[in-house]
Amino acid sequence: MSGPAASFDDLRDLYQEVILDHGRKPRNHFRLEAFDASARGDNPMCGDRVELFIKMDGPRIGQASFLGRGCAISQASASLLTEAVPGLTPDEARALSARLREIAKTGARDDSTPALQRLSALSGVHEFPSRVKCATLAWHALEAALDGTKETSSE
Numbered sequence: 001m002s003g004p005a006a007s008f009d010d011l012r013d014l015y016q017e018v019i020l021d022h023g024r025k026p027r028n029h030f031r032l033e034a035f036d037a038s039a040r041g042d043n044p045m046c047g048d049r050v051e052l053f054i055k056m057d058g059p060r061i062g063q064a065s066f067l068g069r070g071c072a073i074s075q076a077s078a079s080l081l082t083e084a085v086p087g088l089t090p091d092e093a094r095a096l097s098a099r100l101r102e103i104a105k106t107g108a109r110d111d112s113t114p115a116l117q118r119l120s121a122l123s124g125v126h127e128f129p130s131r132v133k134c135a136t137l138a139w140h141a142l143e144a145a146l147d148g149t150k151e152t153s154s155e
């Protein structure tokens with residue numbers, strides 16, 4: 001039983017590394033000069049705030065950025081989001097968001113695409129129900145932005 005346990009720990013360390021890296025050095029952490037959609041997310045339980053900006057390029061998301069503050073998980077998740085959604089249509093981005101929420105809630109990793117593989121770094125939060133909201137906050141904001149609403153709070 002030590003084999004699988006060891007590799008699970010290795011994976012945990014790798015995931016931890018991804019979250020710490022994105023938490024410390026968030027990607028696309030600025031307000032877009034011009035954007036087509038934006039939304040705020042608020043997770044009062046943890047004090048996390050995220051404001052997301054989306055610029056479209058034709059039918060696809062061209063660029064995504066965010067401003068925010070809060071715990072490493074909430075900021076890492078927002079950072080990962082801004083790298084994952086460019087090139088996707090709004091429907092594809094919604095589908096990715098649904099997968100992310102499932103990963104965070106159930107802990108089931110998804111290695112079917114490189115993007116989902118990276119996002120699976122957030123799978124560990126399912127062990128800590130209060131942190132699931134941290135991980136999904138930016139994604140609720142993404143869906144709100146795509147739906148054209150401005151405010152959302154993580155459920």
Ligand code: ZN
Pocket residue numbers: 043046047048070071072073074134
């Ligand atoms: Zn948090």
